[in-house]
Every structure is written in C-alpha cells, then in structure tokens.
Amino acid sequence: MNLLVTGGCGFIGSNFIQYVLNKKLRSVHKIVNFDCLSYAGNEKNVDGFENDPKYIFIKGNLKNYSEVFDAVYKHDITHIMHLAAESHVDNSIIAPDVFIESNIIGTFNLLKVVRQLNVKRLHHVSTDEVYGELGKKGKFKETTPYDPRNPYSASKASADMLARAFFHTYKLNVTLSNCCNNYGPRQHEEKFMPTVIDSLMHDIAVPVYGDGKNVRDWIYVEDHCHALWKILKKGEKGETYNVGANCEKSNLEIVKKICDVLGKNFRSSVKFVKDRPGHDFRYAIDNKKITSDLKWKPNHNFEEAIKKTVKWYKSECK
Numbered sequence: 001m002n003l004l005v006t007g008g009c010g011f012i013g014s015n016f017i018q019y020v021l022n023k024k025l026r027s028v029h030k031i032v033n034f035d036c037l038s039y040a041g042n043e044k045n046v047d048g049f050e051n052d053p054k055y056i057f058i059k060g061n062l063k064n065y066s067e068v069f070d071a072v073y074k075h076d077i078t079h080i081m082h083l084a085a086e087s088h089v090d091n092s093i094i095a096p097d098v099f100i101e102s103n104i105i106g107t108f109n110l111l112k113v114v115r116q117l118n119v120k121r122l123h124h125v126s127t128d129e130v131y132g133e134l135g136k137k138g139k140f141k142e143t144t145p146y147d148p149r150n151p152y153s154a155s156k157a158s159a160d161m162l163a164r165a166f167f168h169t170y171k172l173n174v175t176l177s178n179c180c181n182n183y184g185p186r187q188h189e190e191k192f193m194p195t196v197i198d199s200l201m202h203d204i205a206v207p208v209y210g211d212g213k214n215v216r217d218w219i220y221v222e223d224h225c226h227a228l229w230k231i232l233k234k235g236e237k238g239e240t241y242n243v244g245a246n247c248e249k250s251n252l253e254i255v256k257k258i259c260d261v262l263g264k265n266f267r268s269s270v271k272f273v274k275d276r277p278g279h280d281f282r283y284a285i286d287n288k289k290i291t292s293d294l295k296w297k298p299n300h301n302f303e304e305a306i307k308k309t310v311k312w313y314k315s316e317c318k
Contacts, residue, residue, distance in 0.1 A: 001028050004077045006062060006110065007084030008033030009041035011187045012125070012221060016081060019225040021052050030054050032075050034068075035084065036061040045186045062106030068113050079232060080122045082110060085159075087127075088190055089152045093277060096151035103155035104162070111166045114174075123232045124163040126178045128217070128242070129153035133280035140178070141286045142240045149278045167238045175235040177228065179243040180285045184221035184305070185312040196255055197313045200264050210275035212252035215282040219245035220305040223298040230294045244285025245298040257302075261310045 003020065007013040013035070020031055031054050035041045049055045056075065060067040062084055071077070084106060086092065086099045107124065114122045131140045132147030148154040160176060167174040183193045199206045227243045235241060249257075252270070259266040290296050300308075 002030050002032070002076050002078045003028055004032045004034055004072060004075070004080045006034050006080070006082050007041065008057075009035040009037060009043060009045050010083065011040075011045075011191075012182060012224060013083040014045035014186050015184065015221045016083065016225045016228055017046065017049060017055070019222065019229065021049065021055065028054060030056060030075060032056045032058060032071065032077065034058050034060050034062075034071050038086075040087070040188050042186070042188075062109055063101055065109045065112065068109050069116070072113050072117050072119065077117075078120045080110070080114065080119055081228060081232060082107065082122060082124045085125075085156065087152065088188075089129075089150050090190075090276060092150055092152035092155070096155075099151050099155040104158045107159040107162055111162060111172070111174075114172055115166065115170050119173075121173045121175070121232060122163070123228065123235070124160065124174060124176045125228065126156050126160050126176060127153065128178050128180050128244070128283045128285055129280070130157040130160060130178060131283070134282045134284055136282065139244075139284040139286035140242060142178075142242055142289055149280060164238075173237050175231050175237065176240040177231055177243050178240065178285075179224055179227075180217035180219050180245065180283060182219055182221045182224055184309050187221075192251065193254065193258070193309065194313065196258050197262075197310055198317075200258060200262050200269060201314065201317060205271035206255050206269055207271050207273045208251055208255065209273060209279060212255070212270070212272065213250050214279060215248050215250050215284070217244045217284050218247045218249055218254075218302065219243065219298060220300040220309075223300055226299070227290060227294075227296050230290070230296045234294050236293070241290040241294070242285045242287055243290060244287040245302075246285075246287065247298075247302050248282075248284055249302070257306055258310060261307055
C-alpha cells in the first residue's frame, strides 16, 4: 500500500499518520502527507515523522488539480485517506468562500485524480454536522437525511454527495465516514477543548455560547484513527460508517470536567457569550454499523482520555 493522507499536518491527519507509522505495518510501503500548510496545518504536528523512511511530505493544495495529480502519480498512490478540510463553523459563518473552495472543489479534484489514475481506494472523512441537529432524543444513523445548517456543514455535505456520485457513476472504490467531535493532542487552538484548556491555564474566563447546554458526542482522536484504518482496510465499497463513542456531553459538562482536572473553580471560570447563528442543539451518533460490521469499538473512556489531553496541552505550554 502506498498511502496518501490529505491534511496530514492537521489535528486528525497528524494523529492518523502517527497511528499508521506506530503500527509498523509491512503492507504500508510509503505514507505521503499532502498538506497546503494553511493556518490549521502545523508542521510541528509532524515533528519526527521524517525520521521514518516510509514518510514523505508534499506541500500542495487540493484546489490545484495538477499538484494533486502529480503527487498521486509520482508516488504510485494506491490508497487515499481524505482528511483535508476547512472545519471551523465560526470561520465558515464569517468567510464561507474558502470552505466552498477547499471542501468542495478540493474534494472534486481529488475524485477526478482517483478516477483518472485508478486509485484502489479513497476514504472520504466527513462530520456528523451534515445531519443537522437533534432534539433531546434520537441519534444520527447512516440513513438519516442530510440537513446542514451552516456553511461548513453544507460544504461537507456537498463533498459527501460528490464522493457518492463518483461511486455510483464511475464505480470508484469510495467509502465515507461521518464522525462526532474529536479531542486529543494537536488540536488547533480555535477549537472548543483547546480554548477551554488554554483559558483555564491562563486564569481567563472560558467563553461559552448561549447557556452552554448544547450537546455533542465526543471521541478521543486515537479511537477515530483506529476506526479510519478499519474502514480503509475492510470497509465495503460505497458504504458510509458513522463513528461515535456514545459519549454525550454538554459544553458546560466539558468545562466542568476540565476545571476538575486542572483544579480550577468551575463557577468563576465561565463567561457566557452571545450564541452563534444557527447553533445546533445536539448531535449524537448511532455507531452500531461500524461496531457490528467492522468489529470496531472505542478503546478510551472519557475520564482517562480527557486527563491525557489536558496533560499534553500542559506540556506544550512549558
């Protein structure tokens, strides 16, 4: 296998590359990190990877078709893990154009190359946000109709549909996954958990949207990487797999838990701010399909994984 990872300098991408390299798989001959190094792609995330003879870095942009083609052709890529995406909802509300260009046009270019060069397998990584929002009950299934409610989720939904269209029309070997909120090492500082941790470590009140009761399903990033590898290797062509950890927490619950880990007073550590437009109330994943079909399950419990996450950020601040 010659594996290309798009967005490999980002949060999930760098953790996925580390996951594959750590497994020391004989079947993986090379792993190519294709990243444009936007503000969210940090070269520090892949420090040390260059010491592995299987690892190659290419600075390239999915919006440039020729750069994508050259990377796949030159390295005889057989499998692709497509993680590159603009992903911050707040940014998509302020400046949606870049989300359309990166998430839709970038995915389209990648699919064209996969078709032209007969790549064996493309796995397209998406989000549970494409499904819209839930009330107090229910969970997203692979059959849940799409109902994106902000420019970010709309751009990811569009990319998902393109991937499915290329599977049905051109018979490409494409799989998809929709995952819940990730947390763990190397996540960009703009995201919720890093913001909470950084604020508390610097004795700054944590900004919390609305009343803080919005609920998300949370998964430790290493568990997500394990799921992605399972899908890449064993997922059925054309199938979608929802990845979740059955770990629903409100934003306030997250802040309280991190306060407990850092020994901070919860009541004096929260600052409620105006809610963002179109803020979905609740997401939750039904992960029965991937646990049943691919025999995957999350290996980390929230209590221990959040401690590992906080410890990593504390070490980074020294």
